[in-house]
Amino acid sequence: MSAELRIEGLDKAFIPGARPAVKDVSFTVGAGEIVVLLGPSGCGKTTTLRCVAGLEHPTAGVIRIGETIVSAPKQGILVPPRSRNIGMVFQSYAVWPHMTVRQNVAYPLKTRKLSGAEADRKVAGALELVGLEDYAHRSVTTLSGGQMQRVALARAVVYEPQLLLLDEPLSNLDAMLRLRLRDDLRKIVKAAGLTALYVTHDQTEAVVLGDRIGVMRDGNMLQMATPQEIYNRPADLFVAGFTGASNVLDGTLSSRDGAYGLVRTNSGDVLRTWIAPTLTVGAAVKLALRPENLRLDAPEGAENRFLATVRQRRYLGTETAYDLAVFGGDIEVREFGTEVRHAVGQAVAISIPQDACWAYAAAAS
Amino acid sequence: MPNNTTVMPGMEAAAPDNRLGGRARLVGRIWSLSLLALLSFLVIYPVGMLLLGAATSRNPVVDGVSWDDVSSSHFITVLTNPNVLLALSNSLIACSGGTALAVAIGLFFAWIVVRTNTPCKALIAGAGMLPLFVPPLVAGVAWSLLGSPKTGLLNTLFAAMGLSWRIDLYSMTGIISVFGMYYAPYVYMFTASALRNMDPSLEEAAEISGASALRTMFTVTFPLILPAIISSALLSFIVMLGIYGIPAVLGSSANISVLTTYIFALTVWTPPLYNTAAAVAVILMVVTGFLVWLQGKVISGRSFTTVAGKAFRPRALNLGPWRFLTLGLAILYLFVVVVLPTITLCIAAFRKFLFIRNLPALFDTKQYSLGHFEKLFANTATIDSIINTMEVGIITALVGGLLSFAIGYTITRSRAPGRKMIDLIVTIPVAIPGLVIGVAYLWAWIGTPFGLYGTLWILALAFVARFLPDTVKALSTSLLQIHKELEEAAWISGRGMLSTITSIVLPLARPGVVAAMTLLFVLAIRELGSSLFLYTSGTIVMAVQLLNFYEGGNTGLTAAFSLVQMVLLGVLISFTTWLSRGGSSASVGRSG
Missing domain, CATH: 1.10.3720.10 (MetI-like)
Structure with missing residues (x-):
């Protein structure tokens, strides 16, 4: 039942001539795969999703669900949402308050002229999938936010759509519930074997839920890759920063051999780092470092070993954050564990693995 | 004070x-x-x-007020009087008809303004409120000039154009039409704001579920704003029930009395029937009170507040060429309810004699002063x-x-x-x-x-x-x-x-x-x-x-x-x- 989603060259401008909300976005979601679109608000992720749903009309580009082209403005093709056979879960739940749980879930079946035992079986199946089998006859207004979102999910999967779209489904829930439903959501979607496109601004949600993550900014798709790759080899400085690489150093590329090379920081220190493919020797670069990837108390001879001084310390319970004076400025380092091991003013040797240190062109963003 | x-x-x-x-x-x-x-x-x-x-039969002016004569029998006598019952049923018919018309017009305009891409929506929304400011008596006067069976301007116009149509607003239909036209803005106000405050995802979810636009409207949109529709209908009913000017002008020559006009008629009788007037006024108050109570119940009982706290992006249905039809209907409504009565009043006010033999006579400037x-x-x-x-x-x-x-x-x-x-x-x-x-x-x-x-x-x-x-x-x-x-x-x-x-x-x-x-x-x-x-x-x-x-x-x-x-x-x-x-x-x- 689940189908592949293929998007090619998607453009969407709300006001003709103005800055487009989505620019030339192309990607594919394989059948049964979960892809998460991640980015700050206004990056175009929700617009992309709504174009796939047919709730927004793209300006250009081709959207295919399975073998069917559902949207291709150049050829004048625009399939209305009701004929796309997709399911969608909304940020505001959008469960209908004038219907019971069962009526909500059965609604799409009714519009498909399906009723009787077959419909009952499907509704029961969907409610069981989301764990609400005991609530079928309750009015939805008596449910909690998490339960409402489960109703919305059951309603979206009850007719076994080719594709499931989820628009920030967890952002209206409180923190504890969000964690539980987040883990359940992946299980439910995988159990139903659905192809899913999921939109969020929350990184951990993206990492836990997605088989692949697409990071968007200003209407552009910056990188689409597995969560590990996004975190360990971000495509550019924005992706690195958005996913938490908060330390940035300025420098110059002095030599490169293959994927790695030497960078001289403005403070005169030389580091061996991973180098973005397009960079040439002599280029001004920015180095991005994740606070978690720096090692403290590095032994003699460790790669990229430098001496630093603890300038400030913030104890966070399960981890401790240090501001270290090094490279002519401050960088943040985080050490996990409940124990505090370094005092302010103390000298400490740090080491940075070459794979955890990335050089990008300084001009970009 | x-x-x-x-x-x-x-x-x-x-x-x-x-x-x-x-x-x-x-x-x-x-x-x-x-x-x-x-x-x-x-x-x-x-x-x-x-x-x-x-509850008494004593005339307050002549006999003074006292408790001596208090008995429910006086009230029951009035309540069973056929003239009172006729006025009551006329009131209910006129207000029901007027309310039905007001709901039809008001709901249609709410939908046009909030949910379609009809041109000049802001203007329609603003001008659509004007009828509320016209005093009922003035509206009644203007429409009696337009639609009286013999000398009404519309009938003169139809005759001049060689048409055989004639309208008679000195009738129950006349009262209902004028009620409906002038109190539609209440329904519009309530339902438009209900539509505006409705989370558009509720409708989008129906569309994604495979429902057509029409099915979405009847299974999701209307049921959701039903409390607003009912409560605005009750409100316009309540207001119409208390109106004197329109039924007084349009109903008198056809001998249609409603509760309000009947109460007034009782007090100008010779001698004035103050006790009967009070009893009928109590009936009017009880009916109104019941409707107000009902409206309060509707508002508090079934309000479907939407969950999301963010501002909703308005969803405008693209009507294509039909949007000019909806614009035309809006303009027609405003013309009929605002422009036409105003023109009529101007003609009547500035013309020496209202008798207009034919169309050229209408534009004869010598007739105006x-x-x-x-x-x-x-x-x-x-x-x-x-x-x-x-x-x-x-x-x-x-x-x-x-x-x-x-x-x-x-x-x-x-x-x-x-x-x-x-x-x-x-x-x-x-x-x-x-x-x-x-x-x-x-x-x-x-x-x-x-x-x-x-x-x-x-x-x-x-x-x-x-x-x-x-x-x-x-x-x-x-x-x-x-x-x-x-x-x-x-x-x-x-x-x-x-x-x-x-x-x-x-x-x-x-x-x-x-x-x-x-x-x-x-x-x-x-x-x-x-x-x-x-x-x-x-x-x-x-x-x-x-x-x-x-x-x-x-x-x-x-x-x-x-x-x-x-x-x-x-x-x-x-x-x-x-x-x-x-x-x-x-x-x-x-x-x-």
Whole structure:
């Protein structure tokens, strides 16, 4: 039942001539795969999703669900949402308050002229999938936010759509519930074997839920890759920063051999780092470092070993954050564990693995 | 008027100085008692007298008021009178028909404005509210000029065009049509805001589920705004029930009496049947009260509040070329309801004789003059009525504004004892049509030696009582917007209660107070229903004078005076709207 989603060259401008909300976005979601679109608000992720749903009309580009082209403005093709056979879960739940749980879930079946035992079986199946089998006859207004979102999910999967779209489904829930439903959501979607496109601004949600993550900014798709790759080899400085690489150093590329090379920081220190493919020797670069990837108390001879001084310390319970004076400025380092091991003013040797240190062109963003 | 600003409202628990606790409690008690006494004087006593009048057969003018004769049999005799039952059923038919038409028109316009890409939507939305500001009597007069079976301008026009159509608005259909057209904006206001506040994802979810646009509308959109539809339908029904002007003008020559016109007819009978009038007024009040209760239940019972707190992106349905049809219908509505009656009034007011033989005669400039206006202003009764109206308006605005502020502050801010009771009494007039207030005040003061009857004050006090719910609610809203801590900061700074009110609360609430007073002024000068029973030859007001012109059969004078009143109201309402930034339109309408 689940189908592949293929998007090619998607453009969407709300006001003709103005800055487009989505620019030339192309990607594919394989059948049964979960892809998460991640980015700050206004990056175009929700617009992309709504174009796939047919709730927004793209300006250009081709959207295919399975073998069917559902949207291709150049050829004048625009399939209305009701004929796309997709399911969608909304940020505001959008469960209908004038219907019971069962009526909500059965609604799409009714519009498909399906009723009787077959419909009952499907509704029961969907409610069981989301764990609400005991609530079928309750009015939805008596449910909690998490339960409402489960109703919305059951309603979206009850007719076994080719594709499931989820628009920030967890952002209206409180923190504890969000964690539980987040883990359940992946299980439910995988159990139903659905192809899913999921939109969020929350990184951990993206990492836990997605088989692949697409990071968007200003209407552009910056990188689409597995969560590990996004975190360990971000495509550019924005992706690195958005996913938490908060330390940035300025420098110059002095030599490169293959994927790695030497960078001289403005403070005169030389580091061996991973180098973005397009960079040439002599280029001004920015180095991005994740606070978690720096090692403290590095032994003699460790790669990229430098001496630093603890300038400030913030104890966070399960981890401790240090501001270290090094490279002519401050960088943040985080050490996990409940124990505090370094005092302010103390000298400490740090080491940075070459794979955890990335050089990008300084001009970009 | 008792001195409601010089007494200090008591707030024992909130008082800055605890040692004064005992004294503050006493002051609070005195304050509450004086407010309750005032409200009894304004609301409870007249309503009580109305009930008493319905239960006796004694004429209050001749025999005085007494308890001797009280019996339910008098009321039952009236209730079983076939003429009363006919008026009641006529009222229910006219209001049901009018409401059905108003819902159809109002819902359609709400949908056009909120959910489609019809051009000039903002203009339609704004101009669509205009009918609410037209006094019912003026609307009735204009439509009687347009649609009377023999001399109606529309019929003349049809004849001139060689068409065989004729319309007769001197009929139940006429009353229903004019009701429906002029009270559609209520339904529009409620349903448009319900549509606007509805999370569009609710409809999108239906579309994604495979439902067509039409199916989505009937299974999701309409059920969700049903509480708004029902409650606005009930509201327009309630307002129509209390209207005098439209059925008086359109129903009289066809002998169709509704409750309001029947009540008035009873009081101008020779001899006046005040007891029967009171009994019928009680029936009208009971029906209205039941509907108000029902409306409250609908609003509180099934409100589907949407979850998301964000502002919704409006979803406009692309109608394609059909959008010009919806625009055309909107323009047609505005033409029929606003432009056509205004043109008619202008023609009647400026033309020497309304008889128009054929179409060219309509454009014969020799037929037009300012004669009617000259005659209108040469009539001292006209000038007197304008002066009286202004005086009544100013008294109503000042007394009503101050009283509403005092009550609003007591209800929202103080912990004075009995404020729940005050709140309750203030809402009673919602269920009392203006005409019933008029009868109640007549009963309350006609037989007493105070000498209130026959003064402008009785009119003003009746208006204050009638509009108290609206102004108190408006002022409470603006008081609630002033954060409690702003007052507390003044107390901490060493100010007393009264000094805090004058230096902090009043300046901050001033826009609300000014808007409420201007609104009261506008409502008072256009009020007809309660004035009918309370004016005497020396205290005649504009609305009543207009009715006299109409009933005197002088069409030119009636039209000219209608125009004068419309221009006057237009200027005042623009001023009010400007003052309160558009928040008053709903209340202007309720007065009917």
